[in-house]
Amino acid sequence: MQKINPNPSSFRDPEGYVVSIAGSPARVITAAGKRSYDALMGSGLYDALAGRGLLVEHREMESIPDGMSQNQIYKVIVPKKLPFVSYPYEWCFSQLRDAAITTLEVQEMALKHGMTLKDASPFNVMFVGYKPLFIDTLSFEPYEEGAPWKPYRQFCETFLAPLFLMSKLDLRLGSALKHFLDGIPLDLCRKLLGKKAIMGLAPLTHIWVHSFMQKRYADTSSETGGYKKGISRKGIEALIDNLHGCINRLKPPRQKTPWREYYAHTSYSESSFLAKKEGVLKLAERIKPKMVWDIGGNTGEFSTLFSERKIYTVCFDGDIGCVEECYIGAKKRRDKSLLPLFLDITNPTPAVGWQNEERESILSRGPADLVLFLAVIHHIALGHNVPLSMIAKMLSQAAKNLAIEFVPKEDPQAQRLLINKGDIFPDYTEENFRREFSKAFRIEDRIPIEGSGRSLYLMSGA
Amino acid sequence: MISPVMNKIFYPVMLILFLAVSYDRAYGYIDPGSGSLILQALLAGVLAVVFTVKTWWHKLSSLFSKKSSCSTDASKNNLKD
Structure with a gap:
């Protein structure tokens, strides 16, 4: 018998609910939902919407799976699986x-x-x-005249x-x-x-x-329901x-956000930047990922390396201006493999809603085949005072494989973070980085990025 | 802030307008909200007039633009033949 689990986000509509059958989502239509579902299919609306790519396509299951109460269920439909759930x-x-x-x-x-x-x-x-x-x-x-x-x-x-x-x-x-x-x-x-x-x-x-x-009408009682x-x-x-x-x-405001101009003011030379791109691709070649998360991906410069190869990539950034710009770019290119999302990795999206289960946390939507963590570690370790061991632990939850850039303390970008703080991070060294990450990952490769003092590491889940 | 005049005139008028429409139970699983329903009834009334004018205007203007582009279309078809 297949394992059937109710989806914790689907319980409000008496006409149906979502379950997971052997890991794939399915929608159960109850007897109460028969009239509406038949009208959707019979009116030609489903074909019209699915044909225009507005509504998710589905197929009907030939019979109601064992383990479901047969008498209250009209049909079970299986929608096309989505690559990633976002909120x-x-x-x-x-x-x-x-x-x-x-x-x-x-x-x-x-x-x-x-x-x-x-x-x-x-x-x-x-x-x-x-x-x-x-x-x-x-x-x-069904629409009722006058409703x-x-x-x-x-x-x-x-x-x-x-x-x-x-x-x-x-x-x-x-x-x-x-x-x-x-x-x-x-x-x-x-x-x-x-x-x-x-x-x-x-x-x-x-x-x-x-x-x-x-x-004014908050207390209006009885028959105003419809x-x-x-x-x-x-x-x-x-x-x-x-x-x-x-x-x-409605237009987005012309709002300057801190990271939007990042690539215009980066400390890299053009050749170092190209070397970094080549390095990332070389590392990814070995893994052949189906799902990539680019954490701190800014406007998607590195995410597009994957999305243009039809590898589904979620580009996360904590600067909403970058997410906006990344999305506008993806839309212009009609890129169906790049999903830009807002994420503050120091306070990752939690599970929310009823019993804290209705909407999933970001970490429970993983792990990704490959996580890119490029030029981020110094911000988390030096800017937010998170110890290297804790960064490694978090990433081991998010990633099956990891491409991570180590930025040494001497780097001008790292130095900027220490201007007002002073160097209170004696443990932030490449040696310690390797030691702590080796506890959660296996270090597969290291590529120095020419002319920068930084290094790219490829790691796999231990 | 809503002025006392609004309170005395605006809301009772809204309520009368709302109650004037015959209603029956047609509940949904989300609460449409009483105030929202009243506002919607009012907006729909006003916007329907605007919408009708707009639709006729589009029809009228497309009629003229069709007429003016008719000759070019015909010549295109001839070229295809």
Whole structure:
């Protein structure tokens, strides 16, 4: 019998839930979900959405697997496996904006087929490289004439509010979604935006007035839960069109972030930089990885070495400006193998949600076949005072193989970190680095980077 | 801050408008929120007018642009033949 495990992030919808069958995700459709699922498939909406690459493709299992309660289950479908799971609080502004546009496009197409979305959360969207993909096959229901667009509030709280905050105040505010998983409360968004909440019709209506309406009718009881014949189909189309326009007009702020210009001010000569690239590729040749994590990957200079060879690469950086730039580049190149994500490696994305299990931590989404840790170690060890032994321990959790650059204390970039601190790190030496990393990895190779005093190491899991 | 006039006029009007539409139970598994539903009903009403005008404007302008590009299309087709 195959091992079936319920997915801890899927329990809210009575029409279905996600399980893992022998390690692969499958979606169970309950008897309650039969009507909506049949309408999705029968209306031609599934074919239209999957054909345009907007909805994840799936196949139906011929029979319900043993070990599942047969009488409450209508069907089990197996969606196409995604290369990597990411969450909205790891996305940059343009990723969240593109996920919002995908959701609205899905809704527009659904209406044309007599269907509508019953929820509109960014967790229903995943990225395959630069491309957003709607993944919740059970988010659809037949449209009933006069019914409101039920997810309007959810859309405003989970998409519009963080997008306004990032666009009008600061790119870093997107990470607020890590705390507010169900969306940023509109009254909070209104307060943070201040006068900017009334500058422009879009924030004025969807945030400012919306938050007052929520407050005013918070205690309205009983029968306001839903109604028919209230809003015309044209009204819903107009509302979606208006939201689409609002989001299309939003731009990321022209915000200078510390690491965006890194490659313009690097301490390398051009030949050292090329030598480093060649070295990384030479090391990777031996491993032939299928999944690469580039930790501290900046704007993706080294990640693209892999993604252009169709090796799926997640480029993590703790500077949201770099993530933005990396994503814009991947989108221009239509790179389906490069996923830029925000990650502060000194405070890695935790598991959050119900029982701290609903959304996975970053380390539990690994280990990657190869982790690149290039020109990062001095920032962590000297800048954040993390001992080498603890860095090695963390990386042994994240990586099956590791390509790591050791930056000696004498390096100008390392010296900059010590200007105000003084040298309080007597243990930060290449010898100690080798000793500590040998406890968690096996050192396979060392390539000195010409003209820099730095060295590239290839290590494999011990 | 909402002025007292708004409180006295705006909200009761909203409520009447909301209650004026006949409603029935059509719940979803997420809570659409009472205030959000009322706002949506209002916005949909106003935006529908704007949307209709916009759609007609697009149709009208595409009609004219089609007419003006008709001759070039015809010559292209001739070339293919």
